[in-house]
Amino acid sequence: MNARVDEGRGPLYRLYSRRLRRRLDPATMPRHVAMMIDGNRRWARQLGLATPAHGHRAGAAKMREFLEWCDDLGIPVVSLYLLSSDNVTKRDSQEIEDLIEIIAELADSLSHARNWRVKHVGRTDLLPPPLARVLAEAEERTRDNTGLHVNLAVGYGGRAEIVDAVRSIIAQHEASGGRLEDLAAHLTPEMIGEHLYTGGQPDPDLVIRTSGEQRLSDFLLWQSAHSEFYFVEALGPDLREVDFLRAIRDYADRDRRFGR
Template structure:
């Protein structure tokens, strides 16, 4: 069955409903990580003079994406919004616009449903106003029990691992332990507990838009056994049908966890 591309036609809705029925008894990932990509290309292809139009459309799509995840029973979603590399390399005006858009998104998400918002990344690298908005959203939602939303802002996977190891060393030193004892006792589980996602399940499914097939320093440790799904659509063009197909594909995979 073909589906209309605008996401509003009757055939599209019929197809969506069929996919939902197929997923009623299917295993749903507990944790989905999303790498939204292609916002700038989307804006350029539509003739906009600023990448901000694409980033704003991408942020609106992420709100939809979180609703889709919540509706099918996903418990944790991690969104890759701004990397440490972005902070260093993006044009100053584009970065300024993106920071404003992310702040608006974090504020809005903290008032959505029963969602809990958590910042992942190095807050000290962010502009103070953005760091404050992220901290306020986290505080405002800390007691909620609904969808757990991780916002990766000022984030880098290698940096996260470094921060985890530093935390372990600092705690061990505070407890009066020796480096020899630490080296002998260090385990992957211990490192996992000190990551930004400590206490959360690792991502079962990592989705990336725009057809790019790379990890881009996102959740390097946590995605060791994740399933990956790549969507050709640019970020703002992602449809619910694309998401449901990703969940359906995940449900058919034989997860081997490295074996």
Template structure:
């Protein structure tokens, strides 16, 4: 049991293999959304003076998490890295450290395997350097056909819906349509096409670490019919066995899509 808890040793590897074999291509979620939480608590518990140690450990864990997803056949992963609320509420030094860490992560992911990186969120409220790195990573990987990685940075679910409606109205206006016509014909599918994730499948599974059980303004529209899985481990402590247990749990669920 100690080996399983520590995430190492022959028993751990045997259990990992057993969990992997229990999964089939039909039961693996197509799109997984991850809310990594607990980085600051992790740093505090280990006695670090700065939350940056936790954020950096969390970023390293996200690289691992993406590889785990890719290895079992997940096609799309959305990572919640920096919300609009974070931009307003974090103290200046922590935010500065976090911006640097996210920029490094985006740069590294754009060179990982054949992954395609997409920035999901607004650029106009981000520091110029971070916005440029995200745009460059997205441009560099636009032709890649591997794992599609959405980086939610400067993101807010309510703001995304507002932006989608604005975009939809503007497009309708350019085509010469009236507001009355749009009001008569408006559908959820039309709004969905104008979201930051337009054209992508909605997440099948949303995972959150650190035992917190709330959405925190993440993919509000897209997660209407998603399954949720909450992990007690703090973000940097997430193990592959935790991930595979989430996949097994998802595979055993009877998805009812809101019914």
């Protein structure tokens, strides 16, 4: 591909983007795309920026752009992995403080964007009260919106989500006077799915991760059992629309077997 196209600028890039978009078939579009934005710190370091916060802020801006790309293609659900439960406790405290502020700004911004519906997925008790409040307000503000459904995975862990789902099932069963023996006999994957943070939503058809890393990192473990994966070499803030469109094209060309 011409270097000018790879730079993501100029008329050749725009022409190539339009060509990719025209060739996509709405019938083969994913219903749910999950995005693992990765490489923000590396991006900031490579540019010689003072702190990782510069990379996280650029990554947040890219996620807003990414959601617009998805919305423009008519994809109904997008999940963004913004902060894992491990990150809350294991990273440098100043970096986490900066990241929490950036996530709060992003959540508030998204709650005023288009007709999007914002939902927090993750453990609220792990988050500082100001961030938990912003996420709750964003969710409440957009509750009746009918456009793109945006899941913000903040303070999120896939294994913890499964534990929370099982606990919810047990509590509901006990509240109705049922016996644990009966629950054990009738527990199904579908029942667990209904009690996940994303209960009622389609499972992700496509999971995208930037920065060339090829691992799940505890993201949507249950839901991604039959997902397709696409790994992009670009660092998070450098992701281009053509990278995204190529991922959608690649997804459409795959023969999905769903474990068969």
